[in-house]
Structure formats: C-alpha cells, structure tokens
Amino acid sequence: MIDNYFLPGKQKTRFLGCEVEKQHHTLTQILMGLLNSGFEIQAVEEAQPPAEMKSLPGMVQEMHRPMMLLVKSKTKK
Secondary structure, three states, X not given: OOOOOOOOEEXXXXXXXXXXXXXXXXXXXXXXXXXXXXXXXXXXXEEOOOHHHOOOOOHHHHOOOOOEEEEXXXXXX
16 A cells, blocks of 8 residues: 655655665656656656565565656756
8 A cells, every 4th residue: 555655755664574764756756857857758667576576475565556666768968
C-alpha cells in the first residue's frame, strides 16, 4: 500500500523485512523537475521484480506499487 504519497521527503519503510530510509518524490516532481531543468525524457519504466523473486517473504506488499522508477533523459541541444 502507498502511504503519504503526496508528502515528499525522507520516509522510513520496511523493504523485504528490513527498515530502510528513502527519499520519496511524486512522479510529477521527478518528471517535471527534469523537464523544467532542460532535460528531454527519452524513456520511463516502472521496474518490477523478476518472477523468481515474487515468492520471497514481503514481496507481495512490494507489488502494490512499482519498486523503483527508471527515467532516461538527456540535456536538450
């Protein structure tokens, strides 16, 4: 489940049984930050775990939202 999605900044969460600290940003903040800084977005992918990892303890919760966002961009010429 995604909690506090619209509250950017430092967040603590559990990931695969461990407590981790992360910097959270909304999709809008990430993509618009790149565009407003003069970058051209070339690709966007919401990564998901490989099939062999989906049976690991805690992975079901990780399927509620993408594990990570991958954005390929370059500066405009």
